[in-house]
Amino acid sequence: TDRVVVVGAGVAAAQCAVTLREGGWHGSLSLVGAEPHPPYDRPPLSKDVLLAKADRTTLDLDWKAFDVRLLTGRRATSLAPGLLGTDAGELPYDHLVIATGAAPIRLPGDSAARVLRTIDDSLALRAALRPGAHLVLVGAGWIGAETATAARRLDCRVTVLEAADAPLPGALPAELTAPMRRWYEQAGVELRLGARVDRIEPGAVHLADGELVPADEVVVGVGARPDTRWLVGSGVELDAGGAVLADSLLRTTLPGVWAVGDCVSYPSARYGERIWVQHWDHALHSGRAVAAALLGAEVPYDPVPYFWSEQFGRMVQYAGRHGAGDQPLWRGSPEDEQWSVLWLRDERPVAALTVDRPRDLAQARRLIDLGAAVDPALAADPALPLKSA
Ligand code: FAD
Missing domain, CATH: 3.50.50.60 (FAD/NAD(P)-binding domain)
Incomplete structure (x- = not known):
């Protein structure tokens, strides 16, 4: 036994x-x-x-x-x-x-494209990212953003094709990802929204509207399945x-x-x-x-979900889980270099997204875990620590 x-x-x-x-x-x-x-x-x-x-x-x-x-x-x-x-x-x-x-989820007809899941995928992609090479990334998700960041540092030309009308479409509402479009621009990455990929062949990506996007390398980053x-x-x-x-x-x-x-x-x-x-x-x-x-402990598994992403020189962190009915509360402005958003349900934070504000993340994560309420007026002031009301 x-x-x-x-x-x-x-x-x-x-x-x-x-x-x-x-x-x-x-x-x-x-x-x-x-x-x-x-x-x-x-x-x-x-x-x-x-x-x-x-x-x-x-x-x-x-x-x-x-x-x-x-x-x-x-x-x-x-x-x-x-x-x-x-x-x-x-x-x-x-x-x-x-x-x-x-x-990784593959697209129909994408056998000429790479994915990024294993160490072998990563080492092979790295060898292909020569300065001046044109990398086309399918999907402006977490993997797309991080790979674009690295490829620009390696002096590649980078185009990101995203079918939705904003980056990170599955993860975050468009009002939050609007400022992120600028990150692509500042990094010199061409972000093409509403670009639906039909199929990929060696050297080119065919869009559904008939356009052909030439590419030296193609990486598909459109999510993963169990x-x-x-x-x-x-x-x-x-x-x-x-x-x-x-x-x-x-x-x-x-x-x-x-x-x-x-x-x-x-x-x-x-x-x-x-x-x-x-x-x-x-x-x-x-x-x-x-x-x-x-080993014998019967404790339900139910932590506050957490992840981070390093993209375009920024540390992006997210804790919790928000839904359509939750009220976003900004700490700082999306025009700033650093900002956070807290989602409130009955004045209790249920999720937080932070950009280069790790302390906000740590404090929010604790409040979410405790189910504590905040004073929205105080929580909106980025100069004050986040604490329970
Ligand atoms: P996996 O890491 O997927 O390991 C599962 C293993 O099982 C694999 O090696 C697979 O080959 C093997 N396997 C599959 N089927 C079989 C089988 N039938 N028999 C035997 N073996 C099998 N998360 C973050 O929070 N922050 C990040 O910044 C971040 N960056 C990431 C960057 C990349 C490029 C990737 C790919 C993921 C990233 N993640 C990040 C996600 C994180 O790495 C995953 O959540 C984590 O790896 C999941 O771990 P796991 O052990 O469940 O599964």
């Missing part, structure tokens, strides 16, 4: 394994990862790795010392109660943790978006099977809905939460 198999070898998997050992788990512990690499961090892949400030982002963990069997270059292909099928034979388990993350297709028919139920459907303890619908990180959705009591989070902080904490649960 003590064999733990973790499927996937990203940050969520690594945190789960390490936390189990640190918490005194004595049974056997295996990590099965499809990539040929030991667990590594992805956030630097669109930042320092592209800029050649780092070549590797391997987590500094001694797997031998942790007595963890690292089975890299091995892909899980099926799951039955007590038995994981892989492309190199079956592995029996008593407890299984699904940590297979997410895979990498869970291998679970179809296993008894592990998936939600409509393909994420593993977990309960508040991150248990799946198959007994003895848990899920963590980018591949799972869970019911958040805090937000009153099932949520799917694809950020580093969630990978870390959900991995730890399942380890704690396996």
Whole structure:
């Protein structure tokens, strides 16, 4: 009853394994990862790795010392109660943790384009980003903005094609992203909004209106989907978006099977809905939460979601989760270099977006976590710290 198999070898998997050992788990512990690499961090892949400030982002963990069997270059292909099928034979388990993350969404006819998800993707893109090369990025999301930033620093010509009428269309309302358009301009990036890509061929991107945009390199960054297709028919139920459907303890619908990180959705009591989070902080904490649960703690997993993005020389951070009915409150002006927005629901902050104001982020995150109310007049003054009313 003590064999733990973790499927996937990203940050969520690594945190789960390490936390189990640190918490005194004595049974056997295996990590099965499809990539040929030991667990590594992805956030630097669109930042320092592209800029050649780092070549590797391997987590500094001694797997031998942790007595963890690292089975890299091995892909899980099926799951039955007590038995994981892989492309190199079956592995029996008593407890299984699904940590297979997410895979980039591809566009129809985009085989000539790159994506940016793995260390190998990042190193290959870096080699292609020669000064003067024309990089066309499809999607003005987080990956698009960060890759554009790095490519400009490397003296590439950069065009970003975005189908929506503002950057970060899925994540933020247009009134907030309007000031961000200027960031592209100032960095010398051509941002084309309303540009719908029809197909991509070597050397060119075809737009739906018939225009042809020439390109030396094309990177598609239009989001990622839970990498869970291998679970179809296993008894592990998936939600409509393909994420593993977990309960508040991150248990799946198959007994003895848990899920963590980018591949799972869970019911958040805090937000009153099932949520799917694809950020580093969630990978870390959900991995730890399942380890704690396996060690006997029954604490619902429901932290305030958090992520950061480094784009155009700015640190952009977001905590919480806002909806259409929540009231945005500005701290500072979008014309300024630094500003924050707090979303209030009945005077209680539920989310915050900060641009180069890390202290606002830390204070807001605490208030959101506590469910504390603020005085809107005081909270709107960027010179005052954020505190509860
Ligand atoms: P993953 O990191 O996706 O790891 C899952 C692993 O499982 C992969 O190695 C995959 O190959 C493997 N796998 C998949 N299927 C199988 C299978 N069937 N069998 C075996 N193995 C399998 N977040 C932030 O908060 N801030 C940032 O600035 C930021 N920057 C990012 C930049 C980039 C370029 C990328 C790609 C992501 C970034 N993220 C950022 C998001 C963050 O990296 C992810 O949320 C995090 O990596 C999720 O961790 P995970 O362990 O759940 O999944």
